[in-house]
Amino acid sequence: MTLEQRLSGFRALCVLALLWLPQNPAILPIFVDYDAAPPTLSELSAASDAVVVVRVEAIRFESVPDSISRRPTDVTKYTLRLLDVLKSHPKLSPIGGIMELPRKGGQHVENGIVIRSAVRGFEDFVANHDYVLFLSWNSRTSSFDVAYGPTGAYELQASGGVRALAQTPIALRQQGKLRDAFLLELGR
Numbered sequence: 001m002t003l004e005q006r007l008s009g010f011r012a013l014c015v016l017a018l019l020w021l022p023q024n025p026a027i028l029p030i031f032v033d034y035d036a037a038p039p040t041l042s043e044l045s046a047a048s049d050a051v052v053v054v055r056v057e058a059i060r061f062e063s064v065p066d067s068i069s070r071r072p073t074d075v076t077k078y079t080l081r082l083l084d085v086l087k088s089h090p091k092l093s094p095i096g097g098i099m100e101l102p103r104k105g106g107q108h109v110e111n112g113i114v115i116r117s118a119v120r121g122f123e124d125f126v127a128n129h130d131y132v133l134f135l136s137w138n139s140r141t142s143s144f145d146v147a148y149g150p151t152g153a154y155e156l157q158a159s160g161g162v163r164a165l166a167q168t169p170i171a172l173r174q175q176g177k178l179r180d181a182f183l184l185e186l187g188r
Contacts, residue, residue: 026115027116027117027118028115028116028117028118029117029118029119029120030104030105030117030118030119030120031119031120032104032119032120032122032149034148034149034151035148036148037147037148037151037152037168037170037171038170039170040170041170041173041174041185041186042185044134044147044148044151044152044170045086045087045134045186045187047147048087048134048135048136048147048152049087049089049135049136049137049144050085050087050088050089050091050092050134050135050137050144051085051086051087051132051133051134051186052080052082052083052084052085052086052087052092052099052133052135053082053083053084053085053086053130053131053156053183054080054081054082054083054099054130054131054133055080055081055083055128055129055130055131056078056079056080056125056126056127056128056129056131057079057080057081057098057127057128058078058079058127059076059077059078059079059125059127060076060077060079061074061076061077061106061107061108062074062075062076062077062106063075063106063108072108072110072115074104074105074106074107074108074115074116074117075102075103075104075105075106076102076104076106077100077101077102077103078100078101078102078103078125079098079099079100080098080099080101081096081097081098082094082095082096082097082098082099083096083130084183084188086132086183086186086188089135089137091137091144099144100143101133101135101143101144101145101146102141102143102145103119103122103125103146104117104119105117105118105124119149121149121166122146122149122150122153122165122166123150123165125153126155129155129156130155130156131153131154131155131156132153132154132156132162132182132186133146133152133153134146134147134148134151134152134153135147135152149166150165150166150168150171151165151166151168151170153166154171154174154182156179156182157179160178160179160180161176161177161178161179162174162176162177162178162179162182163175163176
């Protein structure tokens with residue numbers, strides 16, 4: 001095979017990749033080293049600033065240029081309806097109110113191509129799904145963060161079960177519990 005034939009094949013692959021990427025964006029991983037979570041649900045609750053039951057009402061992506069690299073830093077902002085408060089904090093909205101929760105990762109368009117990023121091992125929240133979140137107050141950003149990353153997030157499934165978002169021992173012990181039993185264990 002000649003060099004010209006190889007280059008022609010390479011060009012064809014590049015065109016196919018460019019046509020494919022806008023519809024199927026690659027996800028750039030973000031690696032976060034979270035603190036180790038406490039070993040029990042009661043200790044996780046005690047170590048968190050707030051524990052809430054929320055419904056994801058809306059999802060919005062924002063990109064802010066990094067002050068050093070000038071590359072966009074993606075953030076996903078979740079608009080959450082507060083359904084219940086299991087552990088209160090003065091910065092929480094009242095039950096029924098709205099709160100915003102930022103998370104690292106999101107998407108932006110660069111040169112006509114959608115660039116996505118996501119925290120490895122911490123799946124995105126889904127609109128209209130309910131979650132129990134263990135939160136920590138971040139005074140630097142004046143917002144809540146999910147305490148201990150995915151270990152601090154549990155989906156309350158429509159079927160009545162609990163789905164852990166992490167693969168840690170404490171999270172796996174919650175997997176498949178009935179919603180009411182899980183909430184009762186948390187003091188509801």
